[in-house]
Every structure is written in C-alpha cells, then in structure tokens.
Amino acid sequence: MQNILTDQINYYRARADVYDESISSGLETFDIGKSLLSKLGKFDQILELACGTGIWTETLLNMGNHVTAVDAAPEMLKIAKEKFGDERITYQQADLFNWNPDKEYDLVFFANWLSHVPPNAVDDFLSKVKKSLRKNGVIAFVDQHAPSDADKAIAEKEIYAKRPLAGQEFTIIKVFYDLEDLERRLEGLRLKVSVEKFGENFFLMRGKQNE
Numbered sequence: 001m002q003n004i005l006t007d008q009i010n011y012y013r014a015r016a017d018v019y020d021e022s023i024s025s026g027l028e029t030f031d032i033g034k035s036l037l038s039k040l041g042k043f044d045q046i047l048e049l050a051c052g053t054g055i056w057t058e059t060l061l062n063m064g065n066h067v068t069a070v071d072a073a074p075e076m077l078k079i080a081k082e083k084f085g086d087e088r089i090t091y092q093q094a095d096l097f098n099w100n101p102d103k104e105y106d107l108v109f110f111a112n113w114l115s116h117v118p119p120n121a122v123d124d125f126l127s128k129v130k131k132s133l134r135k136n137g138v139i140a141f142v143d144q145h146a147p148s149d150a151d152k153a154i155a156e157k158e159i160y161a162k163r164p165l166a167g168q169e170f171t172i173i174k175v176f177y178d179l180e181d182l183e184r185r186l187e188g189l190r191l192k193v194s195v196e197k198f199g200e201n202f203f204l205m206r207g208k209q210n211e
Helices: 002-022 024-038 057-063 074-084 119-131 151-155 179-188
Strands: 043-049 064-069 089-093 105-111 133-144 158-164 168-173 191-198 202-210
Touching: 002 024, 002 043, 002 074, 002 158, 024 057, 024 133, 024 191, 024 202, 043 057, 043 119, 057 064, 057 074, 057 105, 064 074, 074 089, 119 133, 119 179, 119 202, 151 158, 158 191
Parallel strands: 043 064, 043 105, 064 089, 105 133
Antiparallel strands: 133 202, 158 168, 191 202
16 A cells, blocks of 8 residues: 555646646536635635645735645645745645644645545544644545546555646546545544535535634
C-alpha cells in the first residue's frame, strides 16, 4: 500500500503543470460546489487540506481571514502561491497520511481528497481533522459519490485506478464512499452532518461540532 500512496503523490507532482487545464471541462460543476461552500458563512482561521493548485483556495479566502493551505506536492504549492501570493495564506508541504494538526481552525476543508484515502485510513484521517477544529468548528468536503464513465474506464480492483500521464502509468487510490456511511462516521465523531449533491456525481458534506 505504501508504494501506491507514494505513486499517488508522484502522479500529482507530475500533473501539477497541466492540472488546471485538465479539469477545465469540469469548472462549471466546481462553480456550483463553490457556491454551496460559500453559503457555509464566514470563518476566521481556515485549513485547506490537499489544496493542489488552489482551485478552491480563492473561495476560501473570500470566506475567511486566513487560510493554511497544505499539500504533499511542492509543484502544486508553487502554482498556488503564484496565483494568490501569501499575504493571507500560509503554505505547508505535508504528506496527509503522516500529517498531524498543530493548531485549531474554525473551518477545515478538502476537495476531491477523501476518495484518495484508502478505507483502512479514513477513520484515522477524519479523527485528526476533528482534533483540528475549534469549538463550534466545521468540517466541509467535496468529492464524488459515484464514478464517471472516465473513472470506470481506469478503475482497478475496487479501490485503485490506473492513471496514464506523459508516457508513464501511475496507480492511485480512488474510492467512491457511500454517503450514508460517511455520515455515520462523522456522527460518530459527534458532528452534526448535512449533505448536498450537485452536478452529476459530486457532493458537499458538512459536519459541525455539536454544542
């Protein structure tokens, strides 16, 4: 499994320069997701995990006073920093499978990341996210609840996918988690959960600390 997790990071490092172009056809769907995210309100300190090239970072900047943006790929962080600078953003390079929170935040957000977390690591990851929340803090995340035709074409052995790029082939984790199961996991962390689907196969899930 560790080899695949390393391959997954290497894939996104190699994809950084073409990432924005590669998702351009899905920007309309992302705009819907960003609108839903914005409706969560205003926050002081925001943590964005797996920030990539900053596709969602601008929306988070409009929602908060400061964003801490974390990603495993330095190439992704470089592009994000070129887009937004660092006046209100702190950039951190970290492998999220070895990451541990060192402070608390009012909102923790991640997009298209949980589907890259293997099933045996989901509870540990969500528990660490919960620990990073301040009182009345919120977890919010966007991901796919069902595969697209393109996802089906490269799926392998239930939780993996083969991704070709620049003459190479990378194996990554790609899991389409059941929404009711995710709700139960968050409720088990004593979070009040809501979920909204958008586009053909995306969702925004929100978990707020119970008062």
